[in-house]
Amino acid sequence: MKVVVCVKQIPDPAIPGELVPETGTLNRDDKLILDESDSYGVEMALQLAEAAGGGQVSLVSMAPRSETSGLRTALAMGADDAVLISDDALAGSDALGTAKVLGAAIAELEADLVLAGVESSDGYTGTVPEMIAGVMGLPSITFAKQIEIADGVASVQRQTEAGYDQVECALPAVVSVTAGVVEPRYPSFKGIMAAKKKPVDSKDLAALGIDAAAVGVAGARQETVEVTDAPEREAGEIITDEGDAHANIVEFLTELKVI
């Protein structure tokens, strides 16, 4: 079985983000790391390949400046190889532009299963996996909290607002996985060393046959007109509990006529 996992390399979420003033898009100039949301997809792929008695797990990522640090993390977890699409014309791409690029790259890999996180931690549109399926003409099952593969059919529990739906789909298909479905493994020292030698196939837009006008800021066809600061909540009263702070809560709830 061949599993392709989409991984996004994002600015470190621990560092406050900022916008590029000219475009209103996220500044990605600093080092990028593996999005934690995608570590669940990588782990799921590794487990499904193991359960199938072996298989290939390939990564696909689109990133500026041929960034590979996040890819190396996922390769160190155990993925076999990676495709990296990097091109200056991609800066400012929206979800649809991203899906066109990832879809074209994945189509060359002849995957049985394409996995992705439900949404990235920086853009969180939650639309890219379904768009990739659309671009590739594949079925998709989003918000998966459990996946089993048997006889070329994926059985998926798809999270819904009410609970979950059981969904069956013959492969190939695109499946997006929710955070927390599996416990992503920590790369071992051996894995980290091995990852340095694993193949990363770098491509630009021309190699995928995609017109630069269809992607990037121009392809996004949306214009940032204003960025404003949201009104802050006024700071409230902070009390250190000395054994009777619950009385302050009772008083507060009484004032609000909750009790």
Add this chain to the structure above:
Amino acid sequence: MTLAQILLFAEGDADGVSGLTLELATKARTLADTVTAFAPAHGETMAAELGAHGVSTVYALEGLGDGLVGVHAAAALAGHIEATSPDAVFFGQTTDGRDTAARLAVLADRPVSTNNVGAEIVDGGLVTEEPIFGGTQNIFTAYRAPAPALAMFRPKSFEAEPSGGGAAAVESVAAVDPGEAGRATVTGRHAEERSGPQLDDAAVVVSGGRGLGQPEAYSMVDELAGLLGAASGASRAIVDAGWVPYAKQVGQTGKVVKPSVYIACGISGATQHLVGMKGSKNIVAINKDPEAPIFGVADLGIVGDVHKVMPALIEALKSR
């Protein structure tokens, strides 16, 4: 200045229209002369309530069967927007809303504006408002692709109010075969048990997070919620850890709540969580870390151990 027509992606079930869809209907009728709706299911059932919120016509998809909503709804919508030329299509930021908007974006080759909390019409075009960086800033974006603009909105961005209109007209829309992309089927539907006040509309919400230490301690959240007639919620951390079901998750990827009182127990206040609850009128937080971001939004913050403060609070409420 208003648009001529906004089309809503209308969601609901046998019990009625979803609150989010009614919120969007209410907003849409301030932005457009005509508001119509496309319902992937339950179109007939929802016509009266949608009409009462300003929708003139409900286009009801026929024959969805056990197919997934997104791919089938998008296949039919692509033809429907060609035929009826709406200026914008509004979706709720739900699982099916996201799937449908994303598929339609590919079929119609236009972008989707996501995670919005506001919308206005400027120079005849749609401008949407999206909170970024944990809600500390808002970004306003003008849609520059050809109509219809595709836009998705978060729950509770607008208040639902009836317009006093009569039932909407219902017109059938024939299913369009999406081909191989449509081969996934739903073989079973499972609903979490729903009892007591619901997160969406409870006046008081009590939520627990990782500071509870262990899954068993969540019973304190349930007990406190019970005493206050409140709904119980959770941070993503303990949902991911499997302590409580996803239906209880409050935050970016869970439910957006705006109760009169929100009580956060052992929740540090990651951006992911704050986005889902900082619209609450009053916020009480109990956390042992005085530096926790949750105290930045709390009206009353208790720096203390939830295992001491919560039992004492529960006892005090019981003895009243």
